[in-house]
Amino acid sequence: MASSDPDSRILLLMRHGKAESTSEQDIDRDLTHRGVSQARLIGDYLASQGVVPTRVLVSPSARTRETWDAVVAQFPDFDGKVTVDDAIYEGGPGEVVDLVRGVKPKHQVVLVVGHEPTISTLGHVLAGDDSDSGALAQARIGVPTGALCVLSGVLPGWSDLSEDSLALKTIVRG
Numbered sequence: 001m002a003s004s005d006p007d008s009r010i011l012l013l014m015r016h017g018k019a020e021s022t023s024e025q026d027i028d029r030d031l032t033h034r035g036v037s038q039a040r041l042i043g044d045y046l047a048s049q050g051v052v053p054t055r056v057l058v059s060p061s062a063r064t065r066e067t068w069d070a071v072v073a074q075f076p077d078f079d080g081k082v083t084v085d086d087a088i089y090e091g092g093p094g095e096v097v098d099l100v101r102g103v104k105p106k107h108q109v110v111l112v113v114g115h116e117p118t119i120s121t122l123g124h125v126l127a128g129d130d131s132d133s134g135a136l137a138q139a140r141i142g143v144p145t146g147a148l149c150v151l152s153g154v155l156p157g158w159s160d161l162s163e164d165s166l167a168l169k170t171i172v173r174g
Helices: 033-049 062-072 086-090 093-101 118-125 133-141
Strands: 008-015 055-058 081-084 109-114 148-154 167-172
Touching: 008 118, 033 062, 033 148, 055 062, 055 093, 062 109, 086 093, 086 109, 093 109, 093 118, 109 118, 118 133, 118 148, 118 167, 133 167
Parallel strands: 008 109, 055 081, 055 109
Antiparallel strands: 008 148, 148 167
């Protein structure tokens, strides 16, 4: 992240890449080749922007873990902290916000890899008045597989995250 302001924050909300439609258990669905490509494109995008998460929260599903693996492949020197948390798979927006609020302030860039409708709901609920209108409209109707919501703003710490507290800058399609 380019900003030297210690209160500058970037929250990246990513929906997993395109997954297989059949599996005995939903949690075991793997990414398709397209899904892997989508995730790699998001990794390329983040790398080109100089945005590297230092704290990553991932759903335990196969497709979200595989999505993160494809994204992080674009960061060979990644040394951040990754946590796989059941609340991202089993819970909703409130549980994910609680997880993000628990992130230490030293982590300026946080990535959550999860599912719909939680990702799009968070994208528009956390977005303040200075958000991009097109991105906000997309978040309200849902984000496609492999898409990334980029929110940023000034917060003393992640514990201060609340409705309308960040600007939704863009939604990047993988």
